[in-house]
Amino acid sequence: MSIGKTSATNGFDLRDFIVKYGFILVTVILFVWFASTEPTFRMQNTLFSMLKFTSVVAITGLGVTLTMVVGGLDLSVGAIAGLSVTLSAMTMVIYAQTGAIALLVVLLGGVLVGLFNAFLIVVLKIPDLLATLATMFTIMGLKLVPVDGQSVSSGLILRDGSVAPGKFTPGFLLIDRAYIGPVPLPVAIFFILAFVVWIFLTKTRWGRVMYAIGSNPEAARLAGVRVKRYRALAYALSGVFASIGGLILSSRIGQGDISAGNSLLLDAVAVSLVGTSVLGMARPNAWGTTLGAVLIGIVITGLTIKGFPYYAQDVVKGLVLLTALIFSFTLSRRKSRFVPAV
C-alpha cells in the first residue's frame, strides 16, 4: 500500500518545474532582456515609475484575490475605483472639502459597495459573477447622475450656473506624487498592502478559513465556519482595496475623469488569475498577484520603451493571462478550484 505524499520521482520533472517556476523565470528573462537592450529601462526612475504605474492594478487585484479565495470573483472593482475618482472630485471640487474628508468618503464608498455586493451574493443568493456584474453597471451609471455625466475639475460650471468652489487639494495630489525616501508613495502602499494580505491569507485564522470556504464551502460550514460572514468580509475588503486603487488614480489624474477605472477591471482580474499560477500553487494568493502585477508592469513598460504601439499592450496582457491559465489548468497536477461557477 502506498501511503503518504504522491509518487515522488527522483528524476528532474520538467513539467513540475515549469508549473512551479515557469512564471518567475519568464519574468526574470523579460526583465534581463529589456534591461540589456534598453539602457533607459535600467534606470532606477524607470523601475519605480513602472511599479508606480502598476500599483493601482496591483492593489485592486489584491482585493479581487480575496474574493477569489472564498470561491467568488468581484467584477465591480473597476467601477468602484471609477466611483472613487468621481467621489473624491465631488467632495473637493463641488463641496470644497479637504483632501482628508475626500479620502474618508472614498473609503466609505468602497466599503458600502462591497457590502452591497455581499448582500446580493450572501442574502439574495445571486451568483457572484452576475451580482458583481450588476453592481458594476449600476454604479458606473449612478456615479454620473450627481455630476450630470461630466468630468469634475476645478472651475466646473454647476447646474445653477455658479462655478464649483473647490479644487483638488495639494495634500490629496501628494498621494500619488509623494516619496518615502526613493520609493513613490503608491509603490509603498502597494507593497504594504501586499504584505498585509499575504500575512492575512497565510498566517491568520481568517485567511485559513477563507481558503477552506473557497475549496469546499459545505465542509467549512459543517466544521462550524460562518461561511456567509466570511464571504461578506471578502467583498467588503475587495471594495476597500478598489477604492484605495481609485484614490491613487484620482490623485494621479487630478480631476474627476468619468472614464477613469474603466480598463482596471480586466487588468485586476488578470493579475489575480496570473497570480494563481505562480509557484504552482494553483490557488489565489497575495504573492502571486503581486508578481503578476509586476510582470505585467515590466512587459508594458518594456514594450513601450521598445516602441511597440499602445494597442499591442492588450494583446500581450491577453497572452500573459493565457499562459498563466495554461500553467494552472493544463499543466498543474493540482486541481484548480478557484473559478466560481455561475
Added chain:
Amino acid sequence: MVSAVEVRNISMAFGTNQVLSGVDLTIDKGQTTALLGANGAGKSTLIKILSGVYSSFTGEILIDGKAVTIDSPTTAKLAGIETVHQRIDEGIIPGLTVAENLLFDKIVSGEIPRAVSLKTIVSEAEKIAGALDLNWNRSKLRNDVYELGIAEQQMLILARTLSRSPKLLILDEPTSALSIAESQNLFRFIKNLEEQGIAVLYVSHKLSELEQIAKKLVVMRDGKIRNEQSAPFSWDLALKEMLGQQELGERSNFKQVQGSGVILKLNNVQLFKESEPLNLEIKKKEVTGVIGLLGAGKTELAKVIYGADELISGSMDLEGQSYKPGHPSDAVRKDIYLVPEDRAAESMIPNWSISHIATLPFMGDFSARGIIKKIKEGIRGKELVQDLKVVTTSHEAIVDSLSGGNQQKVVVGRWLQSNPKLMILDEPFRGVDIGARRDISKRVRDLAATDVAVLVLASDVDEILDVADRVIVLVEGKVVMDVNAGETSKEKIVNKMSEVA
C-alpha cells in the same frame, strides 16, 4: 405470468472488483417487480446494464423470449427499456412549454416538423396527456415547464417515456422528492401502466411503498440475487438477506453500560414534513446507535441536532435548557460535534494537510489575535496521528493521499480531540476497512466512558451492534424501537426495520 424481460447469468466486474456475479432475473409483464438492496449491492449496476449505460458485461438479456443486444442507451430504448432516474431535472428542458417537453422526442426526431404552430403541438400533447389520464388542460400545456411542481415534472417525464411504448419501465427511487399524496398519485399511474401490459422494475428503500405496489420482490447483496418472493412478502426474510447474515459471534467484546443523565432531549421533532413527531432522550456515558434504511431520517436527525438543517417542528433541550442551534457553529460552541455522512463532500478540504483539517473547527483555540500558532497546530496534528493510529508519512501529509479509512480517522479524530459533550457520527464506518473501523469503534467506546454522549447512525445492523449500548430503529422518520443493545438481537432489529407502516 409472461416475462417481458429476462436477464440470464449476468456478471460484471470493475477491474478486480466483481460487482455482479451470475444474476438471473425475470421481470413479468403487467406487474411491478421491486428491487431491494443496500448500497453497493449491485442494483445500480444492473439498472445501468439494462438501460445500456454499461456494455462490458457477460450474460444475456432476453426481451419477449428473444435475445437482444443492449450496448448503448439507444439500443436499450429501441429494445423497449426505458429508465426514469432519480434526478428528474436532468430530463426537463427549461424554457420550453409543457407541451413541447411532452413531445420533445418527436420534435427532435423530426416526426413533428420544426416549423409548426404551438397550437398544433398543444393539441397533439393533449392527446397524449388525455390517454394517460393526466388531466392537463390546454392552458397548462402552454405554460413554461418550470411552472410544474416536482411531482408533475416527474409525471411529464414518465409520460414522455411512455409515448415510446416501452416494454419495461425502470423507476429508480421515484418518490424521493414526492409527498405522500403525490406518491399515491404516482402509484395509481403505475397501476394504469400495468393494465396496459407494461412491466415495471421499481427500486426503492421505502418498504411501505414496495408493499403497496409490487407483486414480486428481488433482494440483492454483494452482486448476487439473494432472495425472490411473490406477494405477500416476508420483509423479515428480505431484510436479513439484504443486510447479510453474519454470525453475531463476530461482535467485538465490550461491556455494555447504561447511560445516566440526559444531555439532549428532542420534543416532538419532525424529521420530514409529513413524518410523525419524534421524542428522544440522548444520555451521557453510553453509545446510542440509530439504525435505519436509506431515507429513514438518520442524516436528518444528525443535522437537525447539529444545527445544519432547520428544525421543521418541535423543540430541543440541552441539559435542561432550550437549545436552538441556528448554525453548526452554535452546536460546536456547545461542544456538540458531527462527523457527517459523506466524507469527501462534507468533511474534506482538498490539498489540505492533516494538521490543517484537524484544527479547522477550532481555529480560535489555535491562534492568538488571529495569528495561527503553528507549533500548537503541529502538535495537535501529531497527536491525532498517534491517537488514532493514522497510517501516514507525517501529520503534514496531504489528506487526499491517505486511504479512505485513514481519512475517516482524521475527520473523526479532530472532534474527539476537543472534548465533545455530544459526539454525533453519521455512517462513520462507510468505506472504511476493518482495521480502521475497529480503531474508530474503540475510540468511540472510550469516549463514552468519559461522561460523553455518543450518537452513531448507520444502516448496517452489525456496525451498530458492534459499538452501541442502546439501539434505536428509525423507519420513515419515526422511532419504532428503543432498547438496550443487550436486550435485543439482530433478528429483532431487522424485524423492526422491516415493519411496514
